[in-house]
Amino acid sequence: MLDRTAKLKTYQTYIDGRWIDATSGKTFETCDPYTGQPWALIPECDKVDVDQAVDAASRAFERGPWPKMTPSARGKIMRRIAQLIEQHAEHLGQVEVRDNGKLISEMVAQTKYMPEWFYYYGGLADKIQGTVVAVDRPNHFNYILREPVGVCAFITPWNSPLMLTTWKLAPALAAGCTVVIKPSEYTSASLLEFVKLVIAESGLPPGVVNVVTGYGALVGEPLVTHPRVAKVAFTGGSTTGARVNELAAKTFKKVSLELGGKSPNIVFDDCIVDDAVSGAVSGIFAATGQTCIAGSRLLLQETIHDRFVEKLVDMAKTAKLGDPALAETQVGPVTTPPQYQKILSYIDIAKSEGAKCVLGGGAAPQEEGGGQYFVKPTIFTGVTNKMRIAQEEVFGPVLSVIKFKDEDEAIEIANDIAYGLGAGVWTQSLKRAHTMAGRIKAGTVWINTYRAVSFLMPFGGYKASGLGRENGVEAIDGYLQSKSVWINNGPGGGNPFIMKTAS
Numbered sequence: 464m465l466d467r468t469a470k471l472k473t474y475q476t477y478i479d480g481r482w483i484d485a486t487s488g489k490t491f492e493t494c495d496p497y498t499g500q501p502w503a504l505i506p507e508c509d510k511v512d513v514d515q516a517v518d519a520a521s522r523a524f525e526r527g528p529w530p531k532m533t534p535s536a537r538g539k540i541m542r543r544i545a546q547l548i549e550q551h552a553e554h555l556g557q558v559e560v561r562d563n564g565k566l567i568s569e570m571v572a573q574t575k576y577m578p579e580w581f582y583y584y585g586g587l588a589d590k591i592q593g594t595v596v597a598v599d600r601p602n603h604f605n606y607i608l609r610e611p612v613g614v615c616a617f618i619t620p621w622n623s624p625l626m627l628t629t630w631k632l633a634p635a636l637a638a639g640c641t642v643v644i645k646p647s648e649y650t651s652a653s654l655l656e657f658v659k660l661v662i663a664e665s666g667l668p669p670g671v672v673n674v675v676t677g678y679g680a681l682v683g684e685p686l687v688t689h690p691r692v693a694k695v696a697f698t699g700g701s702t703t704g705a706r707v708n709e710l711a712a713k714t715f716k717k718v719s720l721e722l723g724g725k726s727p728n729i730v731f732d733d734c735i736v737d738d739a740v741s742g743a744v745s746g747i748f749a750a751t752g753q754t755c756i757a758g759s760r761l762l763l764q765e766t767i768h769d770r771f772v773e774k775l776v777d778m779a780k781t782a783k784l785g786d787p788a789l790a791e792t793q794v795g796p797v798t799t800p801p802q803y804q805k806i807l808s809y810i811d812i813a814k815s816e817g818a819k820c821v822l823g824g825g826a827a828p829q830e831e832g833g834g835q836y837f838v839k840p841t842i843f844t845g846v847t848n849k850m851r852i853a854q855e856e857v858f859g860p861v862l863s864v865i866k867f868k869d870e871d872e873a874i875e876i877a878n879d880i881a882y883g884l885g886a887g888v889w890t891q892s893l894k895r896a897h898t899m900a901g902r903i904k905a906g907t908v909w910i911n912t913y914r915a916v917s918f919l920m921p922f923g924g925y926k927a928s929g930l931g932r933e934n935g936v937e938a939i940d941g942y943l944q945s946k947s948v949w950i951n952n953g954p955g956g957g958n959p960f961i962m963k964t965a966s
């Protein structure tokens with residue numbers, strides 16, 4: 464149970480292994496989305512702090528022990544990080560709930576799962592291997608080294624702050640990189656607690672992990688444009704992602720982007736209906752719909768449409784709204800005031816476009832505790848794929864139901880969208896399941912399940928949903944670069960004025 468009576472907590476930020484205030488001395492309030500009241504003060508960093516943090520990360524990379532340490536020794540420290548997270552998972556989950564208003568059951572499940580990333584990538588650290596190449600020249604010994612890219616900047620959002628940081632941090636550390644993390648201005652507290660309880664106690668050398676808290680334009684932009692940052696890993700909205708990509712391109716940084724989605728959750732009439740209803744609910748109402756993988760377009764085969772909508776409304780209308788810190792709550796508040804306004808405005812847009820509201824359709828102010836950022840679980844039927852409510856990311860508990868006739872039409876609708884992050888398919892036909900998995904343009908396809916993630920499975924988007932992949936073996940490639948080494952063991956010579964080719 465959260466203690467909501469304690470007075471405002473003051474946090475410092477973490478640069479070069481030291482806890483410090485922002486150089487400006489400024490702070491900003493972070494709010495509990497359930498009460499709408501501030502509960503902590505966060506340092507308001509700016510470019511000066513960004514420069515210090517990048518200097519620290521740069522020193523740690525160029526001169527510190529971290530990249531030079533044997534990968535096995537790095538792996539041991541990462542396993543220590545995993546153990547420390549295990550010890551503090553409950554507490555970290557509670558801080559997340561306080562700061563972002565998502566359900567305690569979901570947040571603690573996430574923090575308890577986070578150690579797996581550090582065990583997995585800690586184990587992978589000493590399996591990063593170069594290659595010897597039998598090159599097409601006599602007397603040559605050639606090999607490829609795989610080296611860490613350098614200083615990495617992470618920019619993270621407010622919906623799952625620690626989990627989404629973990630997806631970046633674990634592979635980056637395994638590769639031997641050093642990092643500067645900018646959390647969302649709405650949810651910085653859990654990262655600072657994580658650094659205090661886990662990172663600072665793990666034996667990581669100073670400067671390997673640094674944090675700069677503050678606003679996107681004042682902290683995010685100086686970080687993305689800093690000449691000594693080699694890679695930017697961003698999770699957030701597509702508009703900001705495009706801006707980050709553009710800025711980073713000016714200094715030729717590597718970039719990975721995990722952006723928004725408008726994922727189709729496709730239900731065929733040969734599905735197990737109860738499973739699919741539960742999958743549709745989990746796709747859009749879990750986490751108050753504030754997930755990039757939300758199944759916000761429910762595509763229903765016309766032969767099952769009416770019966771399915773009836774069952775879906777029956778289940779969704781029982782959802783218990785309330786305090787996210789209570790185990791029985793099923794739908795919590797929206798995390799930020801602008802997000803709350805955005806969701807309500809999309810409900811209005813859907814109504815004005817002619818969609819039929821069959822559940823919810825507006826704000827749901829809570830009486831107890833003053834929580835004002837609640838939106839009723841909302842379902843619109845009669846949506847066509849051209850409507851804005853079908854094309855644009857709402858990031859809230861608002862579902863658009865679209866009818867389709869057959870597989871071909873389902874694919875046409877599913878792929879007729881700028882995004883391509885996830886998709887669900889509900890069918891008992893094996894052939895149909897594989898066919899759909901092959902034809903849908905999205906980074907993840909779930910068949911008869913939804914919203915499952917693992918450290919073992921690559922995660923990322925097609926099209927406007929992003930660049931690069933997090934998780935799985937390939938995520939580490941984003942933090943490494945290849946160096947080709949040529950050794951001539953034979954005589955020199957040849958024409959010095961022409962390139963040395965095989966012929």
Ligand code: TXE
Nearest residue numbers: 619620646647679683684699700703721722723755856858
């Ligand atoms: O995200 P932003 P916002 C989507 C969702 C939501 C919309 C806007 O649709 O309604 O994005 O949310 C930092 N340079 N997602 O405004 O702006 C910012 O400080 C560098 C999807 O909260 O993308 C924060 O740390 N950084 C999503 C981070 O970017 C900048 C999760 C994300 O904020 C910056 C969240 C700048 N110019 C929202 N401006 C997902 N993929 O899960 C902001 N930031």
